[in-house]
């Protein structure tokens with residue numbers, strides 16, 4: 605999958621731009637504040653309907669205007685085109701795929717695999733489990749088409765179960781939801797475990813081992829797997845009804861990084877966290893590329909911060925060798941040294957203008 609024609613209007617500092625991206629490597633070069641992150645943000649917004657930097661709606665819209673828009677054509681490896689358009693005003697969002705309104709952003713996100721490596725990547729390892737679960741689940745969406753519906757069914761079942769718990773539960777009503785939460789959690793759990801095993805395998809092949817020792821993720825299912833989930837759900841109803849939500853299930857899963865036999869990200873320096881986070885995202889990229897129907901688009905913003913020269917060069921080299929479309933931003937024109945004769949385009953950004 606790659607993004608071909610791409611148009612932006614009134615997104616942050618970018619007033620109007622129209623580019624044709626390369627299906628291989630794209631470098632976006634410009635000084636601080638020129639609009640590099642805004643450009644990558646535009647691609648991510650188009651592919652997911654969401655901001656990767658959690659920028660609020662009003663800050664996405666260029667000052668002095670009342671509406672931003674991104675539009676583009678994603679092309680699959682079989683040449684099938686998906687025309688997507690997203691417009692946001694201060695109060696409305698209009699998101700369309702092939703001219704039809706998109707009801708759920710996850711429907712588009714499941715079609716277009718996209719990964720981001722930016723200055724927030726390291727937070728993935730230290731933030732709450734939700735960010736890691738979401739990344740794992742998005743990976744599953746891209747590889748197993750049925751994962752999305754399992755995930756949606758679990759969310760619906762949990763919402764219903766929580767409602768019953770809050771309204772003074774009856775065992776009869778809960779039995780049905782307990783079974784459904786247990787069934788869907790177990791299906792998600794099997795998918796997720798498979799991904800984590802593969803990611804750990806790719807991590808053993810990375811150069812992290814030389815730098816830090818063995819690096820891998822420990823996966824927690826969201827319940828003590830020595831006992832069936834159904835048993836946890838039926839035996840904890842009383843405590844769950846007091847707090848009004850379900851304590852056990854796939855929605856409580858987590859991934860924790862283990863480095864040289866020690867669990868937890870807090871022990872790592874900022875640069876080490878960034879290396880581990882980027883290698884983990886690269887491992888997800890390799891997993892999706894090998895197992896999914898489409899190769900991911902990889903957006904890399906601000907790779908250099910906190911990494912020494914050797915690590916920067918090693919990671920950039922590795923990212924550029926990945927299959928699929930890559931869009932990398934840099935303040936340093938010397939990133940062009942990495943380019944060989946393979947397909948690439950270089951864009952220069954200055955005060956929101958892209959040439």
Ligand SMILES: Nc1ncnc2c1ncn2[C@@H]1O[C@H](COP(=O)(O)OP(=O)(O)OP(=O)(O)O)[C@@H](O)[C@H]1O
Pocket residue numbers: 615616617634635636637638639640641642643662663664665666667906935
């Ligand atoms: N809503 C907005 N309207 C106009 N300009 C904005 C808006 N939001 C942000 N900007 C400005 O857009 C400019 C570009 O920001 P962006 O984050 O894209 O730069 P960058 O090239 O990634 O810089 P850096 O190298 O420092 O990361 C900044 O000067 C920022 O203040």
Ligand SMILES: [Mg+2]
Pocket residue numbers: 640641642905906
């Ligand atoms: Mg930036």
